[in-house]
Amino acid sequence: MQEKEVIIIGGGAAGLAAAVACHQKGIEDILIIERGDYLGGILNQCIHDGFGLEKFNTSLTGPEYAQRYIDKVANRKIPFLLNSMVVGLTPQKEVVVVNSQGLQHYRARVIILAMGCRERTRGAINIPGARPSGIYTAGVAQELINLKNYMVGEKIVVLGSGDIGLIMARRLTLEGAKVIMVAEKLPYSSGLPRNINQCLYDFDIPLLLSHTVVDIEGNGRLSGVTIAQLGKRGGIITGSKRKITCDTLLLSVGLIPENELSREADIVLDNITGGPQVDERGQTSIPGIFSCGNVLQVHDIVDNVSLEAEYIVEGVVEYLEGKLNKEREIKVELRNGLRYVVPQTLIRVKDTIFSFRVNQPGEKKVIVFENGKKVIKKKFLRRVNPAEMIRVKLSSSELEGIKRLKVRLV
């Protein structure tokens, strides 16, 4: 059994930022464990630009953004393992790793979960029909096209308007494919408005809201899909079915935090976010196990992943110094309009960043924080959108004397 101060599971955007932040705070005995054969995770296949506007005040591509952190890890000589899969995690903070050297056992004082998320597949949304080849999740198609030099198809329908689907619609068009349409089951897009603009409208790709795929055809290879329009309650509108000839269907229908290891360690998860329930510095239900990035909650932009990783490291440092003592436990109570909140509980009075997502789009809303019946903070939002995470910071003075914390959207 090898002992470590901090073990970080995952060498993507969250894991790298957490490692660098730990090292900056004087923690040197760190190990990053990455299952892929390079650091940077999913950023490597996100070759489009628009990353880093908040963090670096410039527009970078994914690989460039990743390289900034990979360089920092290299300059600080932070150790990492590649091609190494964590296959076991215990509440005692023991980690079992498998790689070409065989099985290795570690124990750490702190574990940072930074495993990211994965895509929902056809199975998760139960599309009926044949089971031919030519059906990909958008992120897999992105990896094949951008890293493996493998073109996925020529005539493409995208189901789901998540950001990766929108980015891939543009990417495939620039690679010479015909993207026939993007169909979205909801009456609003689940991607960022700027991506609808620059990925679809720039290339005259239609976005069909309240539409979904109801049948798949193909013997061997996909030969077509049937789409239908959905009514207000989500049922198929009679007579709206039509067949679309295509050879490829891309799915961009949501992301799921990858928490198999967390479950194995009996970490309490949040049903809505799919990530661990955490306190104000990302500490899970097991003291000394922290979580950040997409494994905690799915983010819209990578800058916020890096910022979140740096922010939870404040808690890591306090824990290692024996200063992270639970003073109380206040559950953050959500009222109407809000789908989830991170953190779910507060154990101390600290400056705290709350992240929210709303249930549906709206304009001119106010997010209200109350201590019992007393309003302690209000933030005006010109517009809200489920695709855009809302982040609000409350200072320790605003949270002073808190007994019950209720948050609502009005």
Add this chain to the structure above:
Amino acid sequence: MHREFVCIICPNSCRISVEYEGTNIKNIKGYECPKGKDYVKNEIINPLRVFTGSVLVENGDFSLVSVKTPSPISKKYLKKVGEITHRIKVEAPIEIGQVVAFNLLNKNIDLIATRKIKK
């Protein structure tokens, strides 16, 4: 003429509404920073986008290297640049920022690598 734009410069996605005639802006509102105003001006005169894509690598640890234009180019050239990008090959090693193609379409459009490729 009246049009609504969604600014693509940052994730704020500001909705900007403009009154204009030809390329002459009469009234503009809804932008939260000067970049939004510039974005809309460009959209009316000559829409600009950064092109990103990938080109083939020879003798590298990856078969592709991701590339971008160092500055935004006219939107109307995006597809043509995409077609040309298919035919380019670069020899590893490649550094971030290295020019892998220059003066495409005789329009002063360069492509630079956005990823490190080892031999």
